Structure formats: structure tokens, C-alpha cells
Amino acid sequence: MAKKLTVSASPHVRSNETTTGIMLDVIIALMPALVMSVVYFGLRALTLTVVCVCSSVIFEALSRKIMKRPNTVGDLSAVVTGIILAFNLPASMPLWMAAIGSLVAIVVVKQMFGGIGQNFVNPAMTARIILMTSFPTAMAKWIVPFQSAWHPDAVTAATPMAVLSSVQGGDVAAVGDALPSLTQMLLGAHGGSMGEVCSLALICGGLYLMLRKVISPVIPFTFIGTVAVIMLFAGSFNLEFVAYQLLGGGLMLGAFFMATDYSTSPINKKGKIIFGIGCGLITSVIRLFGSLPEGVSFSIILMNILVPHIENMTTPRPFGEVKEKKAKKEVSKA
Amino acid sequence: MSKRVGDVLTAVRRGRGGVSVSHNKNTAEMPVERMPVPEKVVLSMQQHIGVPCTPLVKVGDTVAVGQKIGDSDKYVSAPIHATISGKVTAVGDIKLANGIITKGVTIESDGEMREYEGIKPPVITNKQELCAAVRESGLVGLGGAGFPSHVKLNIPEDKEIDTLIVNAAECEPYITVDYRECIENAENVLKGVELLRDILGFKQVIIAIEDNKPKVFEIMKEIADRDNEAGDTIKLMTLRSRYPQGAEKMMVLSATGRKVPPGKLPADVGCVVINVASVAFIARYAETGKPLVSRSITVDGSAIREPKNLRVPIGTNIGDIIDYCGGFKSEPRKIISGGPMMGIAICDTDAPICKQNNALLAFEDKKDLVKKERDCIRCGRCVDVCPMSLMPTLIERFARVKDADRLKSIGVNVCMECGSCSYACPSGRPLVQYMRLAKQVLREESAK
Numbered sequence: 001m002a003k004k005l006t007v008s009a010s011p012h013v014r015s016n017e018t019t020t021g022i023m024l025d026v027i028i029a030l031m032p033a034l035v036m037s038v039v040y041f042g043l044r045a046l047t048l049t050v051v052c053v054c055s056s057v058i059f060e061a062l063s064r065k066i067m068k069r070p071n072t073v074g075d076l077s078a079v080v081t082g083i084i085l086a087f088n089l090p091a092s093m094p095l096w097m098a099a100i101g102s103l104v105a106i107v108v109v110k111q112m113f114g115g116i117g118q119n120f121v122n123p124a125m126t127a128r129i130i131l132m133t134s135f136p137t138a139m140a141k142w143i144v145p146f147q148s149a150w151h152p153d154a155v156t157a158a159t160p161m162a163v164l165s166s167v168q169g170g171d172v173a174a175v176g177d178a179l180p181s182l183t184q185m186l187l188g189a190h191g192g193s194m195g196e197v198c199s200l201a202l203i204c205g206g207l208y209l210m211l212r213k214v215i216s217p218v219i220p221f222t223f224i225g226t227v228a229v230i231m232l233f234a235g236s237f238n239l240e241f242v243a244y245q246l247l248g249g250g251l252m253l254g255a256f257f258m259a260t261d262y263s264t265s266p267i268n269k270k271g272k273i274i275f276g277i278g279c280g281l282i283t284s285v286i287r288l289f290g291s292l293p294e295g296v297s298f299s300i301i302l303m304n305i306l307v308p309h310i311e312n313m314t315t316p317r318p319f320g321e322v323k324e325k326k327a328k329k330e331v332s333k334a
Numbered sequence: 335m336s337k338r339v340g341d342v343l344t345a346v347r348r349g350r351g352g353v354s355v356s357h358n359k360n361t362a363e364m365p366v367e368r369m370p371v372p373e374k375v376v377l378s379m380q381q382h383i384g385v386p387c388t389p390l391v392k393v394g395d396t397v398a399v400g401q402k403i404g405d406s407d408k409y410v411s412a413p414i415h416a417t418i419s420g421k422v423t424a425v426g427d428i429k430l431a432n433g434i435i436t437k438g439v440t441i442e443s444d445g446e447m448r449e450y451e452g453i454k455p456p457v458i459t460n461k462q463e464l465c466a467a468v469r470e471s472g473l474v475g476l477g478g479a480g481f482p483s484h485v486k487l488n489i490p491e492d493k494e495i496d497t498l499i500v501n502a503a504e505c506e507p508y509i510t511v512d513y514r515e516c517i518e519n520a521e522n523v524l525k526g527v528e529l530l531r532d533i534l535g536f537k538q539v540i541i542a543i544e545d546n547k548p549k550v551f552e553i554m555k556e557i558a559d560r561d562n563e564a565g566d567t568i569k570l571m572t573l574r575s576r577y578p579q580g581a582e583k584m585m586v587l588s589a590t591g592r593k594v595p596p597g598k599l600p601a602d603v604g605c606v607v608i609n610v611a612s613v614a615f616i617a618r619y620a621e622t623g624k625p626l627v628s629r630s631i632t633v634d635g636s637a638i639r640e641p642k643n644l645r646v647p648i649g650t651n652i653g654d655i656i657d658y659c660g661g662f663k664s665e666p667r668k669i670i671s672g673g674p675m676m677g678i679a680i681c682d683t684d685a686p687i688c689k690q691n692n693a694l695l696a697f698e699d700k701k702d703l704v705k706k707e708r709d710c711i712r713c714g715r716c717v718d719v720c721p722m723s724l725m726p727t728l729i730e731r732f733a734r735v736k737d738a739d740r741l742k743s744i745g746v747n748v749c750m751e752c753g754s755c756s757y758a759c760p761s762g763r764p765l766v767q768y769m770r771l772a773k774q775v776l777r778e779e780s781a782k
Binding site for chain 2: 012
């Protein structure tokens with residue numbers, strides 16, 4: 001035999017799934033929302049996305065090179081981070097600020113902690129928060145859809161979330177025209193971060209990811225479900241109020257694309273349930289009682305930090321092992 | 335003709351995890367062909383889990399088929415028999431396919447396949463006689479593990495056993511020898527089942543078949559119906575075809591809903607699981623007294639010219655078997671002894687096959703063989719697919735830093751190395767290898 005035989009540990013067949021394939025699926029799932037934001041905010045939205053993606057990829061390649069580690073640009077995770085970061089910014093965001101966001105997300109949050117799978121908080125989410133505190137004016141310039149976001153004097157308006165936080169006892173009718181209609185909320189024709197406005201597109205993307213088994217439905221459902229239940233009570237059972245709460249702000253983007261981030265969410269099902277409920281709880285508390293109108297980013301970051309503890313608490317028992325308490329009970333019975 | 339159809343059961347409980355691997359049962363419709371007698375055989379003295387045998391013959395001895403040539407006085411062991419007639423030409427160190435050097439006996443054939451005169455059917459009337467006979471037959475689990483069957487059947491008196499599970503799942507891809515056994519030797523399967531049931535007193539026998547083998551199911555149903563007078567004790571069960579359905583603990587869970595605790599055997603929850611080919615062999619042995627001298631194997635894979643199911647004398651050279659199947663049609667890059675999920679990649683074809691080998695697979699250099707290894711992305715697929723509810727990704731991490739305490743608390747020892755985690759990993763991480771490393775870390779820790 002000319003060539004030597006390969007000897008390796010079993011199994012000798014592997015599934016077709018690859019990291020790159022998974023990331024490609026996430027990119028596909030993000031496309032409807034990207035198209036919708038271009039519809040609402042024009043080519044400025046696309047430019048912002050391209051800048052975020054390119055700077056993320058460049059920072060990833062550079063930091064890996066400086067740290068003398070193999071180049072991981074091929075796994076496409078930097079592309080995903082770039083798109084999600086852009087989605088979290090207002091369409092009018094100055095491009096250099098967006099690039100700083102990429103620097104924070106890729107270099108500080110991801111690569112300095114060891115690269116993919118090792119970061120303990122969501123990179124794009126952390127970048128958003130850093131940008132929010134560093135450039136509060138630029139990060140709160142919510143321009144009204146269907147006008148050129150390039151224009152420095154573009155008309156801006158409060159986001160539905162800001163209006164909602166002034167609503168008392170779920171009485172959405174009281175604020176009148178200050179809120180867009182629910183159809184507008186679903187389709188995204190209102191002010192907000194460029195990628196979070198169109199809930200319908202995000203839901204479609206989320207369903208695609210579930211269908212492809214890239215994400216498990218547990219986190220999105222428990223997250224959104226918890227917000228829905230709390231808002232139901234907070235809004236004195238006004239269903240319209242609940243609908244505004246679910247469709248407004250970054251809930252859909254956060255629940256489907258950011259809370260489900262593999263690196264920063266629990267691995268097992270029980271942990272995922274706790275994580276989702278926690279996210280929903282903190283989001284609702286901030287929205288209802290905080291001085292900020294929106295709480296999705298902070299809730300996810302806070303729960304990210306708790307993940308190691310949640311995982312320790314929810315480690316599944318190996319097959320056939322009996323609970324200690326149960327075993328003791330049985331012994332005492334006998 | 336209106337005999338009552340035996341009970342057909344569906345799985346009591348679905349096991350968690352597992353993966354759907356493409357079946358690739360290409361050889362399913364190929365009858366088992368008898369391979370011509372090889373010029374020589376090399377018989378390892380260790381073809382089972384347990385104590386190796388000591389050779390009973392010396393160079394120059396003439397041996398006949400079925401003559402015992404190796405045995406041990408230890409309980410967990412199984413004797414080795416000559417598989418062809420001829421002259422012993424060497425007794426000493428041999429190299430097995432997996433690279434391990436062990437003691438072995440080489441026999442050169444005289445081409446006559448003369449049978450040993452001492453062969454006579456055993457008398458089996460009770461459990462002791464059955465276990466003694468099974469030990470004498472040299473039978474080990476033919477499904478691949480190679481655990482001596484008499485140990486399995488010799489159930490301690492203090493354990494209450496009610497169920498015999500005949501494992502016909504054959505969940506590994508490519509392998510079809512159990513499938514062929516069910517089709518070609520259905521009579522023997524039934525006889526074996528009846529023998530074990532009557533001697534060991536099982537209340538019920540469940541023949542478990544994966545739902546991708548409807549033909550086997552039909553044949554088994556017809557056979558089981560014939561035994562109806564005996565009180566309807568033989569039942570058939572269809573199982574979801576999902577790897578690793580055929581693993582013993584999974585089998586017990588699916589068939590009875592019972593969970594075998596860590597470190598325990600199926601007997602601890604009242605079950606005995608036995609491979610279908612082993613059952614058929616016991617029946618043949620009870621009738622003829624001919625010990626285990628040959629076995630069926632599947633020869634397949636993208637590099638094999640003519641895939642076949644073959645019956646070969648144990649100890650036949652792997653290279654000879656591949657040559658008989660037309661040799662390689664393209665250069666093989668990986669040859670596997672056993673199935674693709676749990677089999678061993680071998681480094682040399684100049685080695686003998688053993689009792690527990692159920693397949694020889696040879697593959698060309700294709701995507702199947704190596705997946706690029708990347709960093710773990712914590713996607714959790716390994717956790718989802720683990721049938722034993724373990725967290726392979728964490729075990730990998732602890733194994734790499736040799737953290738014995740945390741490994742112990744996370745329970746790595748229940749891992750059966752089924753390979754589901756490595757299969758599912760999108761980052762191509764060799765998780766099974768880390769599982770073995772983790773067990774090694776624990777062994778070293780307990781040796782301290």
C-alpha cells in the first residue's frame with residue numbers, strides 16, 4: 001500500500017453539520033430583517049451593516065494574527081456578530097462609531113476571552129451598551145422611516161417603547177396617536193434600531209432557525225412568554241398593551257437571535273428555561289419600573305453572567321442515577 | 335391456520351438522545367456466502383472481555399476443526415477452538431488488527447476441514463449445564479462487545495429475572511449480518527429462544543427489531559406464532575431506528591421502561607439482553623455440539639470492489655477476506671473493524687479476525703473520514719444527543735485539565751462510547767476520545 005491508512009478514534013462517520021453551516025443559517029435568518037430595514041431606512045442601513053460586518057471580520061483576523069492563533073474568519077461568526085451589531089444601532093449612526101462597536105464586540109468581548117465559544121457575554125449586546133453609554137445622543141437618534149437617513153436633519157421621533165413607558169395601567173388608548181398602529185408595529189414602520197423594528201421579519205427568521213434546528217425554541221418561548229404574562233398583569237389584562245410590549249423594542253431580535261447565542265446561554269434544557277424566564281423577568285422590570293424605556297439588552301447581559309451558575313444548578317443526572325433525596329426517602333421507607 | 339398472532343409490542347419508553355445516522359445497509363439482500371478454507375488461520379488467545387486463554391497445543395501438533403486449543407481456568411473467559419484442520423506452525427506473539435500484541439496459535443490448513451472426534455451434543459437440562467455448555471462452546475457476544483455469554487446467562491440466584499431481550503436492532507450502519515441471521519436462520523433463533531426460556535425460566539421474551547427492518551419483523555412474527563402453545567411468552571417489539579438503539583441499556587429502557595443504574599448490569603433490573611446471532615448459535619450448539627469456529631461478517635465500504643456478507647473461519651487473515659471480495663477498487667484510506675460508529679480503525683490488513691468482529695469496512699479518502707477540528711461553540715448538540723444524559727463538552731474541558739473531582743461528580747463512567755457526541759459535533763471535536771481520556775484520568779486518580 002502506497003499511502004498509509006488513517007487511524008483515528010471512533011466514530012468514523014460524522015454529521016454534515018459544521019460551524020460555518022450553522023453561522024450561514026443564522027445569516028440567512030437575518031436577511032428578511034435586513035431587507036426590511038433597507039426598505040424603511042434606505043441604503044444607509046445597508047451601508048451601516050456592511051461597515052459593521054467588514055470591521056468585525058477585519059478585527060477578528062487581526063486579533064487572531066496578533067495573538068498568533070489560527071485564523072477563524074472562515075467560521076462566519078464574525079459576520080453574524082457584525083450584522084447583529086448593525087441591527088442594534090440607529091440607521092443614522094456615524095460609521096466610525098459603528099466600527100468602534102465592532103472593536104468592542106470582537107476584540108474585547110470575544111477574542112480577549114479566547115474566541116468563539118469562550119466569551120461570557122454576548123458581543124453585539126455588550127457593544128450596544130458600550131456605545132449607548134459612550135455616544136448617548138447618536139444612539140438615541142431614532143429617525144422616522146421612509147426618509148433619507150443620510151440627511152443630518154432627518155426627522156426623528158420617540159420610539160414606541162418611550163411612549164409605552166409613559167402609559168399608565170395598560171391604557172394605550174390614552175396616548176392616542178403617539179403610538180403607531182399594531183400593524184405598523186408588526187411590519188416595522190416606526191422608529192427604533194435599524195434591525196429590530198420589523199418584528200414579522202425577525203419572527204420569520206427565528207422560525208427558520210428552529211426549523212433548521214439551529215436554535216431550540218425553549219429560550220425564545222420562555223423569554224417572550226414571561227414578558228407576555230407579566231405585561232398582561234401589569235396592563236390590567238389589556239391585550240393591546242401586551243401586543244405593543246411584545247412587538248416593540250428589541251424583544252424579538254433579542255429573544256430569537258441574541259438570547260439564543262450558544263456561547264452565552266445554558267446548554268441544557270432546564271437551564272434554558274431558567275435563562276429565558278430570567279431574561280423575560282428583567283426585561284419587564286426595567287420596562288415597567290426602570291428609567292430606561294427598554295430593557296432587553298441589560299436583561300440578556302445580566303443573565304449571560306449567570307449562565308455558569310445556572311449550568312451548575314441544572315447539570316443533568318447521568319442515565320439511571322437516582323436522585324439523592326429520592327434514594328434516601330426510599331431507604332427510610334424501607 | 336387461524337393461530338393467534340403473538341403479541342406485537344411497541345417500545346415502552348423512548349430513550350433520550352441518539353442520532354439518526356444514514357443506515358447504508360447496502361448488503362442487506364446479499365445472502366451469507368461461505369468463504370473457501372484459508373491456507374492458514376491465526377487464533378488470538380484473547381477474543382473476549384476477560385482473562386486471556388493459555389494455548390493447549392504446541393508447534394507440530396495436528397488439530398481438527400472444533401478441537402479446543404486454548405482455555406483458561408478463570409471464570410470470565412471463553413475457550414478458543416481450532417477453526418480449520420491442519421498443523422500448528424507457531425505458538426507465540428501475534429499482532430492483532432488494532433495493533434495489540436498478544437499470544438496466538440497459527441494453524442496451517444491441510445485442506446480437509448476434518449472435524450474433531452470429541453464433538454458431541456451437550457446434555458442441557460438445567461441452568462448449570464446450560465452455562466457449562468455455553469462456556470465450552472466458546473461463545474462470546476457476537477454483537478461486537480465480545481463478553482463471554484455464559485457469564486451473562488449465569489444469573490446469580492438472588493436476582494429476580496423475568497425478561498429475556500433478544501437484540502436484533504443492529505443499529506450500526508452498514509452491518510447486516512444479524513439481519514441475514516434472522517432471515518436465513520430464523521428457525522435457530524426460535525429454538526435458541528425456547529431453550530433459554532425453558533431452562534432459565536424467563537416469564538417473557540422480547541425480540542426487539544428496529545422499524546427499518548420490516549422483513550425481519552414478518553419472519554420473526556411467523557416464527558413466534560408457532561410457539562403459541564407455550565403460553566404466548568414470545569413477543570415482538572419494533573423500535574425506532576435511531577442510533578444507539580441496540581446498546582444494552584437503551585434496549586432495556588425501550589423494551590421494559592426500566593433504567594439500568596450506573597455501574598450495574600441489565601440483570602439488576604430483571605433483564606438479560608442477548609444478541610440474535612448468539613441465540614441462534616446456542617441453538618445450533620445444543621443440537622450439534624460444534625463450537626464457535628466461524629462467524630458472519632459484512633464486508634463493505636466505498637473502497638471494496640464486491641461488498642459481501644461472508645461466513646469465515648475465525649482467525650482468517652483480513653487481507654485474504656478483502657481479496658476474496660475482489661480487493662480494493664480504489665485506494666483505501668481507512669479500514670474499520672466493526673461498524674463506523676464504534677469500530678476500530680486498523681493500521682494493517684495482515685491481521686486475523688476475531689470472534690467479535692462483525693464487519694470490515696474500507697473507505698476511500700472522502701469527507702466522511704476527517705472533519706476539520708475547530709473550537710467548541712457550545713451549541714449543546716453533544717448534550718442533546720447523549721443517550722446517557724452526560725455533558726460531553728464539559729467532560730472534555732475537565733479531562734483536558736485532568737480535574738478528577740469534577741469528572742467524578744459529572745459521571746463520565748456511564749459513557750458507553752457510542753460516538754453520538756462526536757458524530758453530532760459541528761466543530762468536529764473528537765469527544766469520544768476525550769471521554770476515554772476522562773475515564774483514564776479517573777482510573778489514575780483511584781490508583782493513587
